[in-house]
Amino acid sequence: MSRDSLDDLNAKLLAFARERDWEQFHSPKNLSMALAGEAGELIEHFQWLSEEASADLGAEKKGQVALEMADILIYLIRLSERLGIDLVDAAYRKMAMNQARYPSERVRGDARRAEEYD
Amino acid sequence: MSRDSLDDLNAKLLAFARERDWEQFHSPKNLSMALAGEAGELIEHFQWLSEEASADLGAEKKGQVALEMADILIYLIRLSERLGIDLVDAAYRKMAMNQARYPSERVRGDARRAEEYD
Amino acid sequence: MSRDSLDDLNAKLLAFARERDWEQFHSPKNLSMALAGEAGELIEHFQWLSEEASADLGAEKKGQVALEMADILIYLIRLSERLGIDLVDAAYRKMAMNQARYPSERVRGDARRAEEYD
Amino acid sequence: MSRDSLDDLNAKLLAFARERDWEQFHSPKNLSMALAGEAGELIEHFQWLSEEASADLGAEKKGQVALEMADILIYLIRLSERLGIDLVDAAYRKMAMNQARYPSERVRGDARRAEEYD
Numbered sequence: 001m002s003r004d005s006l007d008d009l010n011a012k013l014l015a016f017a018r019e020r021d022w023e024q025f026h027s028p029k030n031l032s033m034a035l036a037g038e039a040g041e042l043i044e045h046f047q048w049l050s051e052e053a054s055a056d057l058g059a060e061k062k063g064q065v066a067l068e069m070a071d072i073l074i075y076l077i078r079l080s081e082r083l084g085i086d087l088v089d090a091a092y093r094k095m096a097m098n099q100a101r102y103p104s105e106r107v108r109g110d111a112r113r114a115e116e117y118d
Numbered sequence: 119m120s121r122d123s124l125d126d127l128n129a130k131l132l133a134f135a136r137e138r139d140w141e142q143f144h145s146p147k148n149l150s151m152a153l154a155g156e157a158g159e160l161i162e163h164f165q166w167l168s169e170e171a172s173a174d175l176g177a178e179k180k181g182q183v184a185l186e187m188a189d190i191l192i193y194l195i196r197l198s199e200r201l202g203i204d205l206v207d208a209a210y211r212k213m214a215m216n217q218a219r220y221p222s223e224r225v226r227g228d229a230r231r232a233e234e235y236d
Numbered sequence: 237m238s239r240d241s242l243d244d245l246n247a248k249l250l251a252f253a254r255e256r257d258w259e260q261f262h263s264p265k266n267l268s269m270a271l272a273g274e275a276g277e278l279i280e281h282f283q284w285l286s287e288e289a290s291a292d293l294g295a296e297k298k299g300q301v302a303l304e305m306a307d308i309l310i311y312l313i314r315l316s317e318r319l320g321i322d323l324v325d326a327a328y329r330k331m332a333m334n335q336a337r338y339p340s341e342r343v344r345g346d347a348r349r350a351e352e353y354d
Numbered sequence: 355m356s357r358d359s360l361d362d363l364n365a366k367l368l369a370f371a372r373e374r375d376w377e378q379f380h381s382p383k384n385l386s387m388a389l390a391g392e393a394g395e396l397i398e399h400f401q402w403l404s405e406e407a408s409a410d411l412g413a414e415k416k417g418q419v420a421l422e423m424a425d426i427l428i429y430l431i432r433l434s435e436r437l438g439i440d441l442v443d444a445a446y447r448k449m450a451m452n453q454a455r456y457p458s459e460r461v462r463g464d465a466r467r468a469e470e471y472d
Contacts, residue, residue, distance in 0.1 A: 240358060240359050241358050241359070241360055241442040242359055242360065245442065245445055245446075245449075248449060249449070252449065252452070252453070255458040255462075256456060256458050256461050256462055256463070257462045257463040258461075258463075258465060260463070261465040263405035263406075263408050263409055264400060264405075264408040264409055264411075264419075265400040265403060265404075265405045265408035266405065268393075268396050268397045268399070268400045268408075269397060269400075271393055271396065271397075271426070272390075272393040272394065272396065272397045275386075275389055275390040275393035275426075276390065278386050278389065278390065279386045279387060279389075279390050281386070282382060282383040282386045282387075285383060286383075287381035287382075287383045287384065288381075290381050290382040290383035290386075291381055291382055291436065291437075293382075293437065298437060298439065301382075301437065301439070302437075302439045302440075302444040302447075303444060303447070303448050303451075305430060305433065305434060305439060305441060305444055306441070306444035306445040306447065306448035306449075307448060308389070308393075308426070308430055309427075309430060309441055309444075309445050310445055310448065310449070312423060312426055312427060312430070315423065316423060318409060319409075319411065319416060319419065319420075321416065321419070321420045321423060322420075323423060323424070323427055324359040324363065326420040326421060326423055326424035326427075327363055327424040327427050327428055328363075329420075329421070329424065330421050330424035330425060330428065331363075331366060331367070331370065331424075331428070333421075334370065335370070338374065340373040340374050343374055343376075344373075344374050344375045345374070345375040345376075345378070347376060347379040
């Protein structure tokens with residue numbers, strides 16, 4: 001019987017925090033900071049690389065990047081649990097908004113931000 | 119027939135990027151920037167709130183926060199696709215590392231960063 | 237004969253980059269990433285602290301925070317040099333905008349973001 | 355009689371906060387978040403640009419980038435005031451550390467992070 005990976009991670013992360021009495025530190029404010037800190041560590045891996053080089057990491061660096069991404073996912077899941085937000089549902093809603101905002105025939109090959117379209 | 123939500127999001131996001139010829143912009147370097155930009159938007163929602171208030175958002179703000187979190191998840195999934203990284207596998211590996219690094223009997227109720235333990 | 241500290245830092249940082257042939261890496265894109273990475277390191281120092289504790293750092297932590305702030309200033313100066321932006325002038329212009337946007341009689345004791353005022 | 359620009363900005367920003375009774379919100383924790391949020395807005399301007407294009411912004415975008423950089427400087431100055439940190443002194447100390455850490459004859463034309471040198 002399959003169980004969704006995000007649900008399983010969420011349950012395990014919650015148990016991890018409770019075993020350590022760490023829920024007291026996991027206010028949404030603090031978790032948003034921890035997530036942003038990890039996002040900062042992620043970009044540090046790419047800041048001096050060309051775009052081409054960023055797509056062709058060596059095994060060691062790729063392993064480090066994977067762990068930074070794991071940290072981001074972990075804090076994102078913790079934050080969603082604390083706020084009672086369904087991450088997957090939110091992602092589908094955001095994708096529907098992006099479908100409407102960026103019709104493919106209009107934006108093909110053009111990455112300007114939405115507000116730059118009149 | 120169930121399909122894992124992250125796999126389904128990944129497939130849909132890849133199709134979305136391809137329909138717009140946006141893969142050319144989705145270098146790992148660029149995606150890491152987009153993710154960090156969204157993390158910045160997320161913390162802006164919490165920066166002037168007390169920790170208590172951050173746990174009790176009104177419906178409108180909660181909806182906005184959910185969409186910022188969706189953006190982060192979306193870029194995280196896109197980045198994992200471009201780098202060939204299995205996000206869920208990375209998260210389980212990181213959790214195992216955290217289990218070893220923060221034994222519950224040692225760190226209970228204490229949130230100092232690992233490097234601050236001798 | 238006094239010289240403005242930002243001008244002096246700018247001249248020394250430019251010489252430092254040139255001696256190492258690092259200007260090639262200092263595109264505005266890359267410098268913005270480096271700056272954001274340092275901002276991420278800065279918030280990591282505060283993420284598990286209460287607001288009160290964040291105002292009363294011990295000497296060691298205060299020294300570490302000072303160096304993170306130095307990194308941010310350094311990248312901000314480098315970026316302004318590469319883009320030909322006068323940082324101090326920009327700050328005065330932004331302060332004038334904030335004066336108009338947040339009249340003190342209207343926002344006293346209230347930290348909501350500007351867009352939340354109708 | 356000249357006065358250093360950072361000192362002058364600091365005095366004006368402190369007065370601005372006091373007139374609005376905003377010092378209560380300006381804990382170091384909160385200011386670090388605001389700074390990171392602005393760093394996120396900064397990188398959003400560059401995330402889909404090539405490195406070359408990032409060095410050749412049009413006037414409108416350059417003006418927007420200047421204001422994001424102003425925000426970062428403003429929060430950096432506010433944070434230094436709250437923590438009693440001398441930003442310029444910290445920058446000179448960090449530059450001396452970088453001089454020792456990255457001897458020009460060793461790192462010329464090479465941007466790897468310090469920890470990647472053995």
